Amino acid sequence: MAENVTPQQLTQTHEQALRDFASINDLESLKFFTSQTVGKKSNLGLWFKQLKSLDVEMKKELGPKLQDFKNYWEQACVSKLQALETAALNEKLKTDFIDVTQSYPTQKGAIHPLSQVQRHIESIFMGMGFEVADGPEVETEWHNFDALNVPANHPARDMQDTFFVNSTQSESKNNSVLRTQTSNIQIRKMLEKGAPVRIIAPGRVYRNEDVDATHDAMFYQVEGLVVDKNISVSHLKGTLETMLSAVFGKTMKVRIRPGYFPFVEPGLEVDIWWEYTDKNGEEKGRWLEFCGAGMVHPNVLRNSNVDPEIYTGFAFGFGLTRLVMMKYGIEDIRLLSSNKREFLQQF
Ligand code: DAH
Numbered sequence: 181m182a183e184n185v186t187p188q189q190l191t192q193t194h195e196q197a198l199r200d201f202a203s204i205n206d207l208e209s210l211k212f213f214t215s216q217t218v219g220k221k222s223n224l225g226l227w228f229k230q231l232k233s234l235d236v237e238m239k240k241e242l243g244p245k246l247q248d249f250k251n252y253w254e255q256a257c258v259s260k261l262q263a264l265e266t267a268a269l270n271e272k273l274k275t276d277f278i279d280v281t282q283s284y285p286t287q288k289g290a291i292h293p294l295s296q297v298q299r300h301i302e303s304i305f306m307g308m309g310f311e312v313a314d315g316p317e318v319e320t321e322w323h324n325f326d327a328l329n330v331p332a333n334h335p336a337r338d339m340q341d342t343f344f345v346n347s348t349q350s351e352s353k354n355n356s357v358l359r360t361q362t363s364n365i366q367i368r369k370m371l372e373k374g375a376p377v378r379i380i381a382p383g384r385v386y387r388n389e390d391v392d393a394t395h396d397a398m399f400y401q402v403e404g405l406v407v408d409k410n411i412s413v414s415h416l417k418g419t420l421e422t423m424l425s426a427v428f429g430k431t432m433k434v435r436i437r438p439g440y441f442p443f444v445e446p447g448l449e450v451d452i453w454w455e456y457t458d459k460n461g462e463e464k465g466r467w468l469e470f471c472g473a474g475m476v477h478p479n480v481l482r483n484s485n486v487d488p489e490i491y492t493g494f495a496f497g498f499g500l501t502r503l504v505m506m507k508y509g510i511e512d513i514r515l516l517s518s519n520k521r522e523f524l525q526q527f
C-alpha cells in the first residue's frame with residue numbers, strides 16, 4: 181500500500197491544484213482535472229481509505245482537512261464547469277442564433293375573391309342606406325317557398341330543387357330545407373322589423389345540381405329588398421346601376437325586361453351591357469343576363485305582415501358567385517371552392 185498521506189502532502193496537493201486549475205479554460209481539461217482531483221480513482225479516494233488505519237490524533241487532524249479539500253474542489257469544479265459551459269454557449273450563439281423576426285418564408289394570405297367582392301358590395305349598399313342582413317341556411321319550407329308565394333306543388337319549386345332534411349313534421353311547410361335562395365331573408369326581415377325596410381342579404385344557397393363548370397350545388401347570392409311608400413321600378417334600376425358601376429369601376433348600362441318569379445309582380449329580368457375583347461382583339465359588347473327582380477308581390481307583403489295598400493317595394497336577387505366570375509374572367513365555378521393556391525394567389 182502507498183505511503184500514508186500527510187497534512188503537508190495535502191497542502192502541497194492543494195497548492196498544485198490551485199495552480200493547475202487557474203490555467204484550465206476548456207471543458208476537456210476540466211474533466212481531466214476533476215477526475216484527477218476528486219474522482220473515484222484520484223489520490224483523494226485513496227487517502228480517505230488510508231484514514232481508517234491512522235492513529236486517532238492524525239485522524240482528527242486529517243479527517244476534516246480531507247473533507248474540506250473534497251468540498252472545496254468539488255464546488256470549484258462545478259462552478260468552473262458552469263462558467264465554461266455558459267461561455268461556450270455564448271460563443272456558439274454569436275454565430276448560431278435564430279432570428280425569430282425572420283421565421284420561415286411564408287406565403288402571404290389574402291381575402292378570398294368571393295369575400296372581397298361581397299365586402300365591396302356590402303359597403304356600396306351601406307353607402308346607399310341599406311342594412312346587411314343574415315339568416316339561416318337550413319330554412320323552413322315556409323320561409324324558402326310558401327311565404328314567397330310558392331306553395332307546395334307550385335311548378336316554380338321544380339326550378340329550385342334542393343336538399344330536403346327528413347323530418348317528422350306533419351305540415352310540410354315546417355320541414356327543413358337547405359335554402360335555395362337568399363329571398364328567405366325578405367320574409368324574415370319584414371316579419372322582424374316591418375316596413376319600411378332596406379336590406380341586402382348575401383349568403384350561401386344550395387341546389388340539387390349536376391356540378392359542372394357553370395353549376396355548383398352551393399353558390400352565393402345577394403338578395404336585395406326595399407319596401408317603403410312610393411317605391412317604383414326606377415328606384416330598382418338606379419340602385420342596380422349604381423352598384424354595378426361601383427363593382428366594375430366604370431358606368432354600367434342596365435336593361436330591364438319582363439320575367440317570371442312568383443314573389444314579384446311585375447317580375448323582371450335585369451341584363452347588363454357587357455363589353456369584352458374577342459379572340460381577334462376586337463372590342464365587342466352584348467347584353468348579359470344578370471339577375472331576377474321585380475316589384476314585391478302583395479302576397480309576399482301580406483305573408484310578412486306588411487300592408488300592400490300602404491307599401492310597395494322592389495326586390496332583386498343575383499348570383500354573387502357569377503358576378504365574381506364575370507369580374508375576374510373565371511371560367512370554372514368549381515375553382516372558387518377548390519382552395520387551390522395557384523388559383524387564389526391571383527387575387
Ligand atoms: N331568388 C331568385 C333565384 O334564386 C332570384 C330573384 C328573382 C330574387 C327575382 C328576387 C326577385 O328578389 O325579385 O332565382
